[in-house]
Amino acid sequence: MENPTMNKKSIEVLSRILSKNDEEAIKLREFYRNNNIFAINLMSSPGSGKTTLLESIAKKKLLEFSVVEGDLQTNRDAQRLLNLGVNAHQITTGDACHLEALMVKEALGELQKKAPLKEYLFIENVGNLVCPASYDLGANLNIVLLSTPEGDDKVLKYPTMFLCADAVVVSKADLIEIFGFKIEQVREDLDKLKKKIPLFVLSNKDEASLVQFCEFLKTKKGENYVSSHTF
Numbered sequence: 001m002e003n004p005t006m007n008k009k010s011i012e013v014l015s016r017i018l019s020k021n022d023e024e025a026i027k028l029r030e031f032y033r034n035n036n037i038f039a040i041n042l043m044s045s046p047g048s049g050k051t052t053l054l055e056s057i058a059k060k061k062l063l064e065f066s067v068v069e070g071d072l073q074t075n076r077d078a079q080r081l082l083n084l085g086v087n088a089h090q091i092t093t094g095d096a097c098h099l100e101a102l103m104v105k106e107a108l109g110e111l112q113k114k115a116p117l118k119e120y121l122f123i124e125n126v127g128n129l130v131c132p133a134s135y136d137l138g139a140n141l142n143i144v145l146l147s148t149p150e151g152d153d154k155v156l157k158y159p160t161m162f163l164c165a166d167a168v169v170v171s172k173a174d175l176i177e178i179f180g181f182k183i184e185q186v187r188e189d190l191d192k193l194k195k196k197i198p199l200f201v202l203s204n205k206d207e208a209s210l211v212q213f214c215e216f217l218k219t220k221k222g223e224n225y226v227s228s229h230t231f
């Protein structure tokens with residue numbers, strides 16, 4: 001069916017923008033490989049627990065990492081990590097609903113002015129379950145979080161986002177009972193989209209779950225894993 005808001009010209013412009021992003025993402029991928037950096041693109045709705053997860057990893061010293069933060073406005077998230085001694089740089093996108101590879105490249109330059117990059121790099125994308133799914137950031141792993149208060153029905157409602165994922169994290173697991181969240185529903189829906197995708201169930205109150213997640217990241221780094229998803 002034809003999209004009434006898109007004419008041929010706008011499709012051409014859009015594909016030019018996307019391919020420019022793809023070119024930059026290829027360069028980022030090369031940069032990560034050449035500098036032994038393992039980049040993790042965290043995507044989710046706002047408030048699902050991305051920054052809290054990074055805070056917990058830093059507080060428990062589970063990994064050494066640098067952070068690129070993305071939000072429309074404020075440097076609050078970067079500040080939360082800076083407060084814990086983590087090298088973090090905030091990108092404010094204004095009204096853009098996603099991060100682009102060029103923004104990440106510039107942010108890496110800013111981080112490097114302060115300290116050498118650590119071997120793990122988290123990129124906390126702008127919170128939403130739609131736009132970030134269209135922009136390759138060259139990350140080794142694309143991880144999508146879904147928090148229990150959001151409901152267990154989101155995978156098939158936002159398939160493009162979950163198709164990006166090399167792993168999915170159900171966050172705020174301590175609230176599973178309160179929200180009647182069914183992990184089996186998420187597993188079943190993910191299996192319909194793509195088989196065998198790793199699924200983690202985390203709570204910032206459960207250290208073992210955080211350790212298990214970080215072990216997964218270490219294993220993937222050890223394998224030199226690079227996401228094969230084409231955005």
Ligand SMILES: Nc1nc2c(ncn2[C@@H]2O[C@H](COP(=O)(O)OP(=O)(O)O)[C@@H](O)[C@H]2O)c(=O)[nH]1
Nearest residue numbers: 046047048049050051052053172173203204205
């Ligand atoms: N109960 C519970 N609350 C959490 C957990 N993780 C994060 N939160 C809370 O969820 C809210 C949003 O978290 P935040 O990390 O800022 O979300 P972000 O927008 O995805 O970065 C904050 O009030 C956190 O304290 C968790 O594991 N359990």
Ligand SMILES: [Mg+2]
Nearest residue numbers: 050051077124
């Ligand atoms: Mg955040």
